[in-house]
Amino acid sequence: MSTTPSPVAPEDVRRVACIGAGVIGGGWVAHFLARGYDVTAWDPADDAEEKLRRLVDAAWPALEQIGLADGASKDRLTVAPTLAEAVADADFVQESAPEKLDLKRSLLAELTAATRPGVVVASSTSGYPMTDMHSEAADNGRLVVGHPFNPPYLIPLVEVVGGDKTDRAAVEWASRFYDIAGKSVITMDRELPGFIANRLQEALWREALHMVANGEATVKDIDDSITEGPGLRWAFMGPMLTFALAGGEGGMAHMLDHFGPSLKSPWTRLEAPELDRALRDAVVEGCDEAADGRTYADLVAERDQGVIDVLRATGRLGKDAT
Ligand SMILES: NC(=O)C1=CN([C@@H]2O[C@H](COP(=O)(O)OP(=O)(O)OC[C@H]3O[C@@H](n4cnc5c(N)ncnc54)[C@H](O)[C@@H]3O)[C@@H](O)[C@H]2O)C=CC1
Ligand SMILES: C[N+](C)(C)CC(=O)CC(=O)[O-]
Secondary structure, eight states: OOOOOOSSOGGGOOEEEEEOOSHHHHHHHHHHHHTTOEEEEEOOSTTHHHHHHHHHHHHHHHHHHHOOOTTOOGGGEEEOSSHHHHHTTOSEEEEOOOSOHHHHHHHHHHHHHHSOTTOEEEEOOSSOOHHHHOOSOTTOTTEEEEEOOSSTTTOOEEEEEEOTTOOHHHHHHHHHHHHHTTOEEEEOSSOOTTTTHHHHHHHHHHHHHHHHHTTSSOHHHHHHHHHTTHHHHHTTSOHHHHHHHTTGGGHHHHHHHHHGGGGGSTTOOOSOOOOOHHHHHHHHHHHHHHHTTOOHHHHHHHHHHHHHHHHHHTTOSSSSOO
16 A cells, blocks of 8 residues: 555646546536547547547537536547556546456556556446455555546546555545546545445336346336436436325425335345346347447437436536536
């Protein structure tokens, strides 16, 4: 473990390195460019640069719509030929490589060695605790999880948490940096599988898969049940406060006294269903039907506009909102 402080204060960060430039790494690139940073990306895939530039081009109209920071430009993106060159001058590194534990462990060790001492390195992992990804490399107290939501250039939340070897100062540095970079930060003081939001999302997801597997609901029924129902409330009021209103003037106390006993009803089947070929195909087929001829690019544009409309309608544009 290291006690090396970052060589750069969060407010003085100029250059961000994004390692792995797929859906999430590319989304981070778009976000940091829009917030006015110099961004250096690296990804080992042959077609990575072309795909990355395509993703940034597709995201840019949405980012212009919500407002670019002074000096923000797509021209401030450099795609480096090697990982070492990508991170050599970075003030902060966001790792978004595939979700494979061995790969994350060796990549994070490599990043620790290739960055300047003390530079904070955050992993986008959607579920691995940093304690499992930490290597034995020296100076690894600056490795943190910075879990984003898709697309990182529009969804504000980042969950920040360290592992058992992470310096508290690195967690605080990352939280402050993300805040300055326009994110909405939850800083966790302990590791949970799936952090907070994915733990919740995965519970919903498992139930949805059970219903498809058993022919109890279609993919469309499941999506409509959220977008026409609780999803409308969740955009601005979380599940706890929403349910407190279900208790009327008696609030959560009445809600719990009234509905609490039904917690024991067999509403959920939280053990995950077998993700066999039939279930996989049923879900894929249902999503194709739901897309109804819209391409991936159409859906991305539709989603981005929807998120912007919700952020605007709920008064969250204007603050450095994403
Ligand atoms: N897709 C999602 O909705 C979300 C994903 N995440 C996390 O973000 C990370 C990346 O996931 P996605 O972007 O979805 O995956 P992806 O498959 O879209 O992108 C992964 C990228 O990493 C590159 N790559 C492969 N080996 C690499 C290496 N050794 N070093 C650096 N890059 C390498 C690939 O060429 C690819 O471009 C994962 O840890 C995932 O859990 C987090 C939040 C949401
Ligand atoms: C599908 N996923 C588990 C990788 C999703 C996330 O981690 C967060 C999100 O964008 O919902």
